[in-house]
Amino acid sequence: MLSIFLSQFNWKELLLGAEDWPFLLEIVLRTVIMFLTIIIGLRMLGKRGVKQLSLFELVVIIGLGSAAGDPMFYKEVGIISSIVVFVLIVLMYTLITYLIGKSKKFETLLEGKSICLIENGEFSIKNFKKENLGSDEFFAELRLKGISQLGQIEQAIEEVSGEISVFYFEDDEVKYGLSIMPDSLKGAIKYIQEEGYYSCTFCGHTEKKHTGKAGNCAKCKKDKWVPSSNRKRIT
Numbered sequence: 001m002l003s004i005f006l007s008q009f010n011w012k013e014l015l016l017g018a019e020d021w022p023f024l025l026e027i028v029l030r031t032v033i034m035f036l037t038i039i040i041g042l043r044m045l046g047k048r049g050v051k052q053l054s055l056f057e058l059v060v061i062i063g064l065g066s067a068a069g070d071p072m073f074y075k076e077v078g079i080i081s082s083i084v085v086f087v088l089i090v091l092m093y094t095l096i097t098y099l100i101g102k103s104k105k106f107e108t109l110l111e112g113k114s115i116c117l118i119e120n121g122e123f124s125i126k127n128f129k130k131e132n133l134g135s136d137e138f139f140a141e142l143r144l145k146g147i148s149q150l151g152q153i154e155q156a157i158e159e160v161s162g163e164i165s166v167f168y169f170e171d172d173e174v175k176y177g178l179s180i181m182p183d184s185l186k187g188a189i190k191y192i193q194e195e196g197y198y199s200c201t202f203c204g205h206t207e208k209k210h211t212g213k214a215g216n217c218a219k220c221k222k223d224k225w226v227p228s229s230n231r232k233r234i235t
Contacts, residue, residue: 030071033079037068037086063089111160118156121169121177122204125220139180142166149229150204151177168233176228178204188224190214197228 067085100107115127117138141164147153152174155167169175178184178199188201192209199206200217201224214225 030079037083057093060089060093114160114165115158116155117158117164118150118153118204120155121151121153121175121206122219123150123202125203135185138164142180146233148181148231148233149177149179150199151175151206151228151230152233153177171232174230174232176206176230178206179226179229179231185226188226190223190225192225197230198225199228200224201226 064086067082067089071079071082100111116124117128118124142153142156145164145166147166152168153166154169157165157167159165176197176199178201185201190213192198192211192214195210196208197206198209198214200220200222202222203217203220205217205219206228207218209225214223216223217225
């Protein structure tokens, strides 16, 4: 049964689709031409266009990839038309980059601006909501920088590139803050059984609490708390 199936199977269609074997040589030529076109285009964009991609620059790179990729293996897509698209994208990039350099408002409109996510060891709630960052993802980024609790951070800023810049308190200025270690938010409580420093699980606001009902956070009005940490950064 299997041998009958294999004997009737169209291997040429599986391997080449609707094209003929000579088209493989054409693909080689098309790929070489478009590869060189990509190299030239990226050289024209400059180093910043390659190393530090903003949202706008990412769109440009995707556009260049699409313009370059299709003619590599689609016979009906002409190389000349793709190169025209390529040149137009590079020219638009050059024009918009010029306008960005001339107008700060235009730059902010197109690329956004840096946003403070943590200030004085607590979340800047409004800005954090705008960025829609999951706490696990954000905490993982901070841990990669050697941070174990928010009280070590004077400011954390999300740059236009999406990377997080962190400015730290000196060791003698580190204060109690919300722990960001794995599972640190589990076991949140609403009743304080032991006096000490506690942090709001939502915004990181930290205060000393006495035994009894924990109450609502003065900053975000939430009512779940976990023990704070005053651990210093290990560098």
